[in-house]
Amino acid sequence: MKLKAAVVGLGYWGPNLARNLAGSNDFALAALCDLDAGRLERVGAHYPAAERFTDLDEMLARAHPELVCIATPVASHHVLAAKALHAGAHVFVEKPMTMTGAQSRELLALAARLGRHVFVDHTFLFTGAVAELKKQVASGGIGELLYIDSVRINLGLFQPDVDVVWDLAPHDLSILHHVVGQVPVSVRAMGSCHSPSGLADVAYLHLDYQGAVSAHLHLSWLSPVKVRRMIFAGTKQSIIYDDLEAAEKVKIYDHGVDFDVKDLEERRRVLVSYRKGDMRAPNVPATEALAVELADVAAVLRGQGGARASGADGAAVVRVLEAAQRSLAQGGALVPVESA
Ligand SMILES: NC(=O)c1ccc[n+]([C@@H]2O[C@H](COP(=O)([O-])OP(=O)(O)OC[C@H]3O[C@@H](n4cnc5c(N)ncnc54)[C@H](O)[C@@H]3O)[C@@H](O)[C@H]2O)c1
Incomplete structure (x- = not known):
């Protein structure tokens, strides 16, 4: 069965995540979220099956995604990823994973406590x-x-x-x-x-x-x-x-x-x-790298291997x-x- 995924942040990079999730054999693009309603409509029009939200809390409460991909400005990664983890989702966070080493450590500790995975988008x-x-x-x-x-x-x-x-x-x-x-x-x-x-x-x-x-x-x-x-x-x-x-x-x-x-x-x-x-x-x-990367993420979530770009790798870069x-x-x- 396909895993339910969501994308938060539909500016320059987020639409690439949405396109690859929608085309993936492993994921169903279940929800899209952006503060900017116009942008949300423009990108969302390509994916009628995905529910649209301008608020992350509402998206987490209503769509229950298993994987939340975060493609918002760097300063917001830590807070948004922590919310998604608390809601029971695994997170895939854009590079750089957080603004500080302390935020990375906190996120990894939270994920470990909740038994969730953190992935970082180290696309290359x-x-x-x-x-x-x-x-x-x-x-x-x-x-x-x-x-x-x-x-x-x-x-x-x-x-x-x-x-x-x-x-x-x-x-x-x-x-x-x-x-x-x-x-x-x-x-x-x-x-x-x-x-x-x-x-x-x-x-x-x-x-x-x-x-x-x-x-x-x-x-x-x-x-x-x-x-x-x-x-x-x-x-x-x-x-x-x-x-x-x-x-x-x-x-x-x-x-x-x-x-x-x-x-x-x-x-x-x-x-x-x-x-x-x-x-x-x-x-x-x-x-396309993102397609390979999302297949790698899916394999980890299905217990079929270790991540090539884990939260720990994201923290090392930070x-x-x-x-x-x-x-x-x-x-x-x-x-x-x-x-x-
Ligand atoms: N992996 C790559 O090769 C690659 C390439 C480009 C950008 N990025 C990364 O992607 C991230 C986003 O960069 P970008 O250039 O797409 O930024 P952007 O400014 O173009 O887009 C960010 C989007 O996030 C939305 N947003 C901001 N706060 C939000 C919130 N709280 N809830 C919902 N939506 C919110 C904004 O409205 C905007 O549409 C950055 O971390 C950047 O480093 C990665």
Whole structure:
């Protein structure tokens, strides 16, 4: 039997959730909710079987959804998710899961007490490209991971309640968490604001992981061109993941540098040789990520597996964002990431 699902927040992203739930074999789109009645009518017109509400409490009391998907501005995630959990629903919360680490912890504790699941929408983890990235890094084919460099810039949608770090970095951080398999130990963040909002619209994050791996993220809402590119550099090979490429999103380069150290005391005698080999682009499935993600959520709710993007993963990303926020406020100081 299909699970009853609802979407709260039908602005830019919520309609994508509604469309995927309505087209899913696992879920029935039972209810839609938005404070804005006009928006609710416009989106709701496509889904006549879904009841429409402008108030979440009323929706929870009348529609009794088993899964509530929350696609409202970040500042409201915590309160709305807690209400849905109290009403007995599981929740699927947009990224970033909450505004603070304390709110994430509270939400996870509440869900555990009530025996409900919290999922976070870390959409990119469900793309064929990121699955391929993880496979390549985990197989050891690229050798030891050295560093990651990511550029995520465009003329972005300025958010009212969060800066560019909270808006865009969750994508990079969730991909890094998934592929590297750890949360960074510390963050340094620099940024600047070019609007009256006071919120950074251009930012640079430097993350240090345990071992020698580091990552650098460039985030901007002010770039005239759109770039979505990550480099995963390894000792043997490097991978370039370009999300804007239509077909070859993941390219593996057999290029690199070999160092031949003849005499450790005599640095000048280190011989550098450049390797230039082939490039290959593995075929990656182009299935819409949200469809894969909702199937994953349904499998967990039916007791058929663990979540690829759980509430704990959402909380881990929020802890890094919080550290980045502190570092930004301190002009780029090194800030340790809190442990779970
Ligand atoms: N996963 C992704 O790739 C992705 C992409 C874009 C946005 N998002 C996330 O989705 C969330 C929403 O972003 P958006 O750009 O769609 O925002 P938006 O401002 O376009 O839409 C938010 C909607 O929520 C409604 N709303 C606000 N408070 C409400 C409440 N209490 N009850 C019911 N409705 C309420 C608003 O009326 C509005 O229609 C954010 O967390 C954002 O980070 C995720």
